[in-house]
Amino acid sequence: MKPRVAIVAPGAMGSAIAHRLNEHGFQVLTSIIGRSQASIERARSCGMHHRPDAELAHADIFLSIVPPAEAIGLARRFAPLFQAQGRAPVYVDCNAINPANADEVARIIQPSGAAFVDGGIIGGPPRPGAPGPVLYCSGPGAAALSVLREGNLRIRVLSDALGAASALKMSYAGITKGLVALACTMMLGATRNGTAQALYEELADSQPHLLKHFTRTVPDMYGKAYRWVAEMEEIAGFLKDDESGRRFFESAARLYERLARDDATNRAEVSMLSAFLAAGEKPSSGT
16 A cells, blocks of 8 residues: 655645656645645645645655745654654654755654654656656655655655755755856846847857756756745855855855846846847847
């Protein structure tokens, strides 16, 4: 019999993972209390079943998939229920938090009797016909998640060390999302200084693969920038012993905060970025 899986919350990632598990015969539970109508409809369309918290605590595997700032709060919400129910689920923190915060979640969860697994999701939500993201796991209980491979999820166990999955997530996201932040900063700088077309043409000539990457990832960032703020702050915390690295990602957080605000208002900077990436459609300025 396949284990019952609780996923909190039914956001874009959580609901997409639930849909894939549901397609492969897993029962997936969630909570829709306090969620938006869009989240409620998404959860239902993905085959998720609403249950009260006490029943979610009875699941065999519990996947915490929430914004980074909510990870510790969610652990505090459910740890007493695990202890009161006498259940010992496998609690997987899948959030983009740094190892120090993952350790804090572990300190909250482990006294409840639940097994704690440090997790990190790399890749976008599962889509039909695509392999989907990888859920990296670490900790003594990580092997228990191998059963989710029966749900066509990509599970990779790193080691028995708690924090390893979070460290990998921070490192990977720091490169990918940090690169987008750097690109946006320089595209805006070139635009403000009248060299956008020249920079575009030089990238097209000497860095075509990088330009192609930015053409996809920068516009994809606009609607996600507000979510990336906390993730940049988590990476800054991960690099607390590297002052220059920490400051870079603190600045990246402020950039994404600004772009998220801009995207929701007059879209001045977002329009500048879009115009830069559309420069290839304009006649060449010459050599």
